[in-house]
Amino acid sequence: xxxxxxxxxxxxxxxxxxxxxxxxxxxxxxxxxxxxxxxxxxxxxxxxxxxxxxxxxxxxxxxxxxxxxxxxxxxxxxxxxxxxxxxxxxxxxxxxxxxxxxxxxxxxxxxxxxxxxxxxxxxxxxxxxxxxxxxxxxxxxxxxxxxxxxxxxxxxxxxxxxxxxxxxxxxxxxxxxxxxxxxxxxxxxxxxxxxxxxxxxxxxxxxxxxxxxxxxxxxxxxxxxxxxxxxxxxxxxxxxxxxxxxxxxxxxxxxxxxxxxxxxxxxxxxxxxxxxxxxxxxxxxxxxxxxxxxxxxxxxxxxxxxxxxxxxxxxxxxxxxxxxxxxxxxxxxxxxxxxxxxxxxxxxxxxxxx
Ligand SMILES: NC(=O)c1ccc[n+]([C@@H]2O[C@H](COP(=O)([O-])OP(=O)(O)OC[C@H]3O[C@@H](n4cnc5c(N)ncnc54)[C@H](O)[C@@H]3O)[C@@H](O)[C@H]2O)c1
Ligand SMILES: O=C(O)C(=O)C[C@@H](O)[C@H](O)[C@H](O)COP(=O)(O)O
Ligand SMILES: [Zn+2]
Numbered sequence: 001x002x003x004x005x006x007x008x009x010x011x012x013x014x015x016x017x018x019x020x021x022x023x024x025x026x027x028x029x030x031x032x033x034x035x036x037x038x039x040x041x042x043x044x045x046x047x048x049x050x051x052x053x054x055x056x057x058x059x060x061x062x063x064x065x066x067x068x069x070x071x072x073x074x075x076x077x078x079x080x081x082x083x084x085x086x087x088x089x090x091x092x093x094x095x096x097x098x099x100x101x102x103x104x105x106x107x108x109x110x111x112x113x114x115x116x117x118x119x120x121x122x123x124x125x126x127x128x129x130x131x132x133x134x135x136x137x138x139x140x141x142x143x144x145x146x147x148x149x150x151x152x153x154x155x156x157x158x159x160x161x162x163x164x165x166x167x168x169x170x171x172x173x174x175x176x177x178x179x180x181x182x183x184x185x186x187x188x189x190x191x192x193x194x195x196x197x198x199x200x201x202x203x204x205x206x207x208x209x210x211x212x213x214x215x216x217x218x219x220x221x222x223x224x225x226x227x228x229x230x231x232x233x234x235x236x237x238x239x240x241x242x243x244x245x246x247x248x249x250x251x252x253x254x255x256x257x258x259x260x261x262x263x264x265x266x267x268x269x270x271x272x273x274x275x276x277x278x279x280x281x282x283x284x285x286x287x288x289x290x291x292x293x294x295x296x297x298x299x300x301x302x303x304x305x306x307x308x309x310x311x312x313x314x315x316x317x318x319x320x321x322x323x324x325x326x327x328x329x330x331x332x333x334x335x336x337x338x339x340x341x342x343x344x345x346x347x348x349x350x351x352x353x354x
Pocket of ligand 1: 041066135167168176
C-alpha cells in the first residue's frame with residue numbers, strides 16, 4: 001500500500017482492493033451515505049454501499065448517466081433532491097465511485113449540499129486516480145462550457161483501488177495517460193523517461209511501471225494543490241493543455257475524451273510557446289513523440305478556429321479580454337503566456353491542424 005498525504009489534510013491510498021475500506025474512512029457520527037456511480041460501476045457502487053450498511057450506515061447507491069452526461073445541473077439537482085428526501089445532514093457523507101466525471105459531480109454535490117458535507121472519492125479510471133479525484137476541484141458543465149460551475153471542496157479521503165483498472169477500456173486508460181504525461185511535462189520529467197522507456201507498457205494497468213507512474217502523478221498533484229488549493233497562482237500549472245483541450249471538448253459536444261483533448265491541447269500549448277519564442281522546437285517534438293507513442297492524438301481538424309477561440313475565452317484563466325495560457329520554457333519549467341498575438345495563436349493552430 002502507498003499513501004500520499006495531501007498537505008496533511010487527507011490521504012490518497014493506492015492499493016489493490018482498497019475500495020472495501022470506505023466504511024473505515026467515513027469518520028465518526030455518520031448516519032447516512034449517498035454512493036454515486038455510473039452504470040459501468042454499478043457492481044462496485046453496490047458493494048461499497050453494502051459495506052457501509054454492514055457498518056450500520058443508511059447507505060444508498062444511486063446511478064448517474066455515463067461520462068459527461070453526469071456533469072449537468074439537472075443531475076446535480078436530482079441528487080440534491082435525493083439528499084433532501086432522505087434527510088442528509090452535515091454529518092452525513094457522499095461517496096463518488098467512478099471516473100473523473102462522477103468524482104467531479106459527487107464532489108460538487110457534496111460541496112453544495114448544506115454548503116458542504118464530506119465526500120470520499122473512489123476513482124475507478126486512471127484519470128480519476130491520478131488527477132480528478134485528488135485536489136478538491138469539483139464541478140459541472142453548462143451549455144456554455146466545461147466546468148463553468150463548481151467549487152473547491154477537498155475530499156475526506158481518496159481510495160485508488162488498482163484492481164478496478166482491469167475492466168477499464170483501453171482507450172479510457174490511454175486517455176488517463178495524458179494527465180500523467182502532463183504531470184511529467186510540468187513538474188516530473190522522470191514520468192516522461194518511464195513512458196519513453198516502455199510506451200506499450202504505459203498503456204496497460206499491469207505493466208512494471210504502472211504503480212510508479214500513478215504514484216508520481218498523484219505526488220505532483222498533491223504537492224501543487226497543498227500549496228495552492230484555490231488556484232490563486234501555482235495551481236494553474238495543472239491546467240497545462242486545458243485551454244485548447246476544453247475548447248475541443250465543448251466544440252465536440254463532449255463526445256471526445258477529456259484526456260485526448262488535453263493531449264492535443266498540450267501540443268497546441270507547446271507550439272504556441274514555440275511561436276512566442278519561449279520554447280525550443282525539440283521540446284515541442286518531444287510532446288508529439290511521447291503522446292503518439294502511447295496512442296494519444298496530437299492533431300485537430302482545420303477550419304474550427306472561430307468556435308475554438310470563443311470557447312477558449314471562457315477558460316477560467318482568462319482575465320477580461322486577456323487570454324492566458326500555461327506554457328513551458330522548458331520541461332518542468334511552466335510559465336504563463338498572457339495575451340498571445342493573433343498571429344501566434346494562428347501559427348499554433350495551423351501547426352496542430354490537419
Ligand atoms: N477535478 C479535477 O481536478 C479533474 C481533473 C481531471 C479531469 N477532470 C474531469 O474528469 C472527467 C474525465 O474523467 P474520466 O476520463 O475518468 O472519464 P469518465 O468518468 O467519463 O470515465 C470514462 C469511461 O469509463 C467508464 N468507467 C469508469 N471506470 C471504469 C472501470 N473501472 N471499468 C470500466 N469502465 C469504467 C465510465 O463509465 C466512462 O464511460 C472530465 O469531466 C474532466 O473534466 C477533473
Ligand atoms: O486540478 C486542477 O487544477 C486542474 O486543472 C486539473 C485538470 O486536469 C482538470 O481537468 C480540471 O478539472 C480543469 O479545471 P478547470 O478549472 O480548467 O475547469
Ligand atoms: Zn484535466
